Amino acid sequence: MAATAVIRLLVLLLGLNCAGAAEPGLRDPMRLPAVPVARVASGPAAAPxxxxxxxxxxxxxxxxxxxxxxxxxxxGDQLDDARIVAIDLKGVTLQRGSSQQRLPLQDTRYVQPVGTLKRPPLPSPATKTTP
Incomplete structure (x- = not known):
């Protein structure tokens, strides 16, 4: 008799749960909202x-x-349709077919060739004077 009551209670609870989900104003709080997915065109012009x-x-x-x-x-490395032919402290030269393009370094405030850094002189050892 007790088992039958438990089954009836479960069926009643499950029925209420299903009925609540069927109402249009209620939604599952654990379900992520629907987000439209942006379509990406295929082909070479898709990603400039x-x-x-x-x-x-x-x-x-x-x-x-x-x-x-x-x-x-x-x-010698390839960058899209160009090849890097020169690198110096002021920029890079790219070769595209028979034409060259210069890519300048935009901010040269902090450019200093390696090996030209000068360290400050070390302090001289303190001389002790005896009274």
């Missing part, structure tokens, strides 16, 4: 490549590295 921006040039021990669009490149 940003214009190359040179942010850093590092020349160390004969190795020249240029940071373009937040990625490191060296002489």
């Amino acid at each position: 490549t940003p214009a190359p921006k040179l942010t850093l040039v590092r020349i160390r021990a004969g190795q020249r590295t240029a940071w373009i669009n937040n990625r490191p490149y060296q002489i």
